[in-house]
Amino acid sequence: MAEYSAPLRDMKFVIKELAGLSEISTLPGCGEATPDLVDAVLEEAGKFAAGALSPLNKSGDEQGCKLDDGVVTTAAGFKEAYREFIKAGWTSLGGSLQWGGQGLPHIVSGLVSEMWNGANMSFCLCPMLTTGVVNALVRHGSQQQQDTYLHKLIGGEWTGTMNLTEPQAGSDLSAVRTRAVPEGDHYRLFGTKIFITWGEHDMVENIIHLVLARTPDAPEGVKGISLFIVPKYLVAKDGSLGARNDVKCISIEDKLGIHASPTCVIAYGEKDGAIGYLVGEENRGLEYMFTMMNFARLEVGIEGVAIAERAYQRALGYAKERVQGRPVGVRSGERVTIIHHPDVRRMLMTMKAQTEAMRALAATACAALDHAHHHPDRTQRLQWQSVFDLLTPVVKGWCTEQCSEIASLGVQVHGGMGFVEETGAAQHLRDARITSIYEGTTGIQANDLMGRKVAAEKGATAKAVIAQMREFNRQLGASEHPALASIHRSLSAGIDALAEATEWLLATYPSNPAAAGAGAVPYLKLWGTVAGGWQMARAAAIAKQRLDEDAEDFDFYRAKIGTARFFAEHILPHAAAYKAAIVTGSHSTLALEVDQL
Numbered sequence: 001m002a003e004y005s006a007p008l009r010d011m012k013f014v015i016k017e018l019a020g021l022s023e024i025s026t027l028p029g030c031g032e033a034t035p036d037l038v039d040a041v042l043e044e045a046g047k048f049a050a051g052a053l054s055p056l057n058k059s060g061d062e063q064g065c066k067l068d069d070g071v072v073t074t075a076a077g078f079k080e081a082y083r084e085f086i087k088a089g090w091t092s093l094g095g096s097l098q099w100g101g102q103g104l105p106h107i108v109s110g111l112v113s114e115m116w117n118g119a120n121m122s123f124c125l126c127p128m129l130t131t132g133v134v135n136a137l138v139r140h141g142s143q144q145q146q147d148t149y150l151h152k153l154i155g156g157e158w159t160g161t162m163n164l165t166e167p168q169a170g171s172d173l174s175a176v177r178t179r180a181v182p183e184g185d186h187y188r189l190f191g192t193k194i195f196i197t198w199g200e201h202d203m204v205e206n207i208i209h210l211v212l213a214r215t216p217d218a219p220e221g222v223k224g225i226s227l228f229i230v231p232k233y234l235v236a237k238d239g240s241l242g243a244r245n246d247v248k249c250i251s252i253e254d255k256l257g258i259h260a261s262p263t264c265v266i267a268y269g270e271k272d273g274a275i276g277y278l279v280g281e282e283n284r285g286l287e288y289m290f291t292m293m294n295f296a297r298l299e300v301g302i303e304g305v306a307i308a309e310r311a312y313q314r315a316l317g318y319a320k321e322r323v324q325g326r327p328v329g330v331r332s333g334e335r336v337t338i339i340h341h342p343d344v345r346r347m348l349m350t351m352k353a354q355t356e357a358m359r360a361l362a363a364t365a366c367a368a369l370d371h372a373h374h375h376p377d378r379t380q381r382l383q384w385q386s387v388f389d390l391l392t393p394v395v396k397g398w399c400t401e402q403c404s405e406i407a408s409l410g411v412q413v414h415g416g417m418g419f420v421e422e423t424g425a426a427q428h429l430r431d432a433r434i435t436s437i438y439e440g441t442t443g444i445q446a447n448d449l450m451g452r453k454v455a456a457e458k459g460a461t462a463k464a465v466i467a468q469m470r471e472f473n474r475q476l477g478a479s480e481h482p483a484l485a486s487i488h489r490s491l492s493a494g495i496d497a498l499a500e501a502t503e504w505l506l507a508t509y510p511s512n513p514a515a516a517g518a519g520a521v522p523y524l525k526l527w528g529t530v531a532g533g534w535q536m537a538r539a540a541a542i543a544k545q546r547l548d549e550d551a552e553d554f555d556f557y558r559a560k561i562g563t564a565r566f567f568a569e570h571i572l573p574h575a576a577a578y579k580a581a582i583v584t585g586s587h588s589t590l591a592l593e594v595d596q597l
């Protein structure tokens with residue numbers, strides 16, 4: 001049954017025609033990203049994803065990882081694939097040139113990352129977290145820390161982890177208890193972290209943990225949390241590896257999905273204390289960690305796109321092979337493959353349209369990040385940063401929630417064969433499920449969107465983005481093309497719903513935050529639906545223009561218009577229901593007493 005094949009045609013369209021590669025490549029530091037180079041990178045990455053990573057997806061799921069006296073052994077083939085991965089330079093794609101990276105913009109590295117995740121999400125989590133550590137150290141590390149760790153991390157010789165969670169501190173990190181006791185030029189850490197992804201493994205010689213902990217006199221709550229670098233092996237001044245640090249993996253989780261990614265309980269300081277080095281200043285750790293978390297949130301949103309794409313490919317392949325029944329209304333004659341049944345087509349179109357919308361929205365966020373980092377004008381940089389900040393919880397929350405639904409539809413397309421492991425459809429559903437939990441659950445993303453991103457700035461960026469949608473849609477309204485006219489009508493209604501819900505939220509949040517909180521997840525989904533619909537409408541308008549110009553690839557552009565129309569007619573109308581759930585339904589969410597639930 002169909003194995004992973006990178007959706008290169010759509011990715012090239014999204015990067016070059018939708019998200020504005022030509023503009024991004026004129027930004028200082030992004031000149032390398034020429035269309036030819038981007039094509040070459042995407043094609044090579046597609047080959048690696050399909051040839052080296054995808055074949056390990058099912059076997060990795062079946063074998064999982066093993067722990068023996070603190071040593072984690074990864075599934076067969078992972079170590080070798082990782083070696084090939086770093087040899088080909090894939091870990092350094094988006095890394096800074098100064099530290100041996102290739103400096104390609106996020107719009108490219110983000111979509112390449114979709115390929116790694118589509119091929120093998122368990123594997124990809126390891127380099128993804130390493131890149132997060134790199135970003136945090138580039139931004140907040142001292143010169144000495146950067147010199148010590150960045151080359152090795154960017155080159156993939158060492159990997160990185162993110163250590164936030166403790167049994168009593170999950171969504172609420174103010175409860176972190178791990179202690180960091182100062183000792184000369186370093187600290188000694190004592191505590192236990194749980195759920196640490198790739199916290200211990202056999203693919204590299206050293207692992208660099210970024211750990212949240214409290215110093216002895218730190219204030220209570222999030223204002224008393226500091227960030228520490230804790231290497232598995234201490235690193236000497238000349239870069240060579242020294243003594244083993246007091247860090248140990250004491251168990252790994254037996255879990256629903258991503259079996260090949262070790263999820264570790266890590267004990268710091270079982271003996272004399274794990275040696276750790278403070279990043280930046282004491283008590284500013286959470287602020288620094290957010291550099292890593294914001295990147296990771298975008299990446300987890302991209303995981304959602306990736307699993308959705310893979311589930312779609314598998315379902316499509318099955319639907320083209322499985323023979324069952326006759327065409328609707330026909331009682332005799334040849335039986336047909338299930339793709340001929342209208343309801344199977346509905347499921348496949350839902351999967352395809354949502355996945356393309358999610359990819360387009362994630363790419364829009366990546367492009368905003370590139371402008372925020374590289375635009376020569378400071379005011380522009382700040383504006384793009386606000387757009388990225390607004391879109392991050394939407395991409396994370398919406399793409400991951402949709403990904404579970406899409407993977408579930410993938411199971412449905414397979415019928416009974418979807419429920420058994422043999423076809424692989426079930427693995428996508430199991431793997432998908434974590435994406436809306438880690439890096440902050442959907443509830444936490446929604447609170448972030450509502451509180452920090454919309455209410456805190458009195459809706460300034462949200463309203464500016466909504467105004468952009470309206471302006472685009474006004475222009476789209478001039479088209480008499482039946483598909484574009486239909487998309488225009490649906491998008492108008494969607495934008496109105498989003499604007500009304502935003503006004504309601506701004507009016508309600510200050511006086512009744514609980515009612516606003518009850519509407520937070522529907523508000524996040526409303527944003528995803530309308531912003532995804534906006535990007536699909538833009539895609540349709542571009543496709544129509546290409547068809548008018550007699551461009552090559554007629555089939556691709558016609559399919560894009562058809563898919564965008566499906567999104568507008570089937571998915572955008574959910575915007576009205578989300579708005580109703582927010583504006584009229586928030587009170588009923590809280591109507592029952594706790595003991596009536």
Ligand SMILES: Cc1cc2nc3c(=O)[nH]c(=O)nc-3n(C[C@H](O)[C@H](O)[C@H](O)COP(=O)(O)OP(=O)(O)OC[C@H]3O[C@@H](n4cnc5c(N)ncnc54)[C@H](O)[C@@H]3O)c2cc1C
Nearest residue numbers: 162163164165170171195196197263437438439440441443
């Ligand atoms: C496979 C896996 C890998 C992970 N990898 C890492 C890692 O590498 N590093 C790391 O530090 N952590 C990691 N985690 C931890 C993960 O980030 C947390 O599980 C997640 O943040 C949720 O925390 P929790 O499990 O304590 O759930 P809780 O915080 O107890 O949440 C339970 C429920 O309550 C809701 N809730 C809680 N607070 C609020 C609120 N204020 N408003 C609205 N709803 C709320 C949540 O949305 C959720 O539905 C991983 C977890 C798993 C399962």
